[in-house]
Amino acid sequence: MNGLLNGFHQVFSEEGTFLFTSESVGEGHPDKICDQISDAVLDAHLQQDPKWLKVVREAIKHIGYDGSSKGFDYKTCNVLVALEQQSPDIAQGIHLDQNKEDIGAGDQGLMFGHATDETEECMPLTIVLADKLNA
Template sequence: MSNRYIFSSESVGEGHPDKVADTISDAVLDACLTQDKFSRVACETYVKSNIAIIGGEITTKAKLDFVKIARDAIREIGYVNDDDVFHADKVFVNVIVTQQSPDIAQGVDARKAKGKKTAKQGAGDQGLMFGYACNETSELMPAPIMFAHRLGRELTRIRKAGGAAWLRPDAKSQV
């Protein structure tokens, strides 16, 4: 068995479907919190071809226009060229959002912990996973991922500055 290996990292551009989906979900969260700081948001988005599906559980007093939020996020990313299949003004947005499950709310909300010995706030079902820190870069991240991120940011800067008309938002860099 060989002890040699190749270690690589990749970074995707803001127009990559996964990033577009994250950007739309983040925009929904921002809209909720702007109007209601006590909003509970578990929002997921899926994008494919010319479709964006926003789903999840949201409990908020905010009044949301999901279609506008999605279109604005897509427009900000740069999907506005006439030849884009995925286009901010033409994308079909399907919304499948309900209020947060009462079971999850009870586990998260200390005010609903009646009948329990303690009224401690619990956790919902959302999580954030991340890698590791090291001293390879000033960001304390592994060098390959930081180099891939830097290349991706430069591609975005060049595209937005009009330096390469053929560039589109969906990009990937690998180091």
């Protein structure tokens, strides 16, 4: 049975079997862009460099957005600082005033890796297929 059961994803279809999925995000995915920009800003602050706007633009350029022909250009993009409260959708799953069993991890994931002989790349088939679909 697949679906939500008491708030948890139930992926077991028969005893001893389970559904294994993989996700692949490519260059330009908003999560990857945000990760690289925040890494660059943090590195600059650790070096006590207040030139955060230049740091953000250089990170975007390094990702590959170096001209308007790509639809996004490090030279002309609008860079804003917008600090806000956590999303209510995420917050409702992690607030500590709930029963321990009801507390979630918010927008987080658990990643792991392993080598396998099921593909030439020595990667699990699910990630190989996800990467090919994403290419």
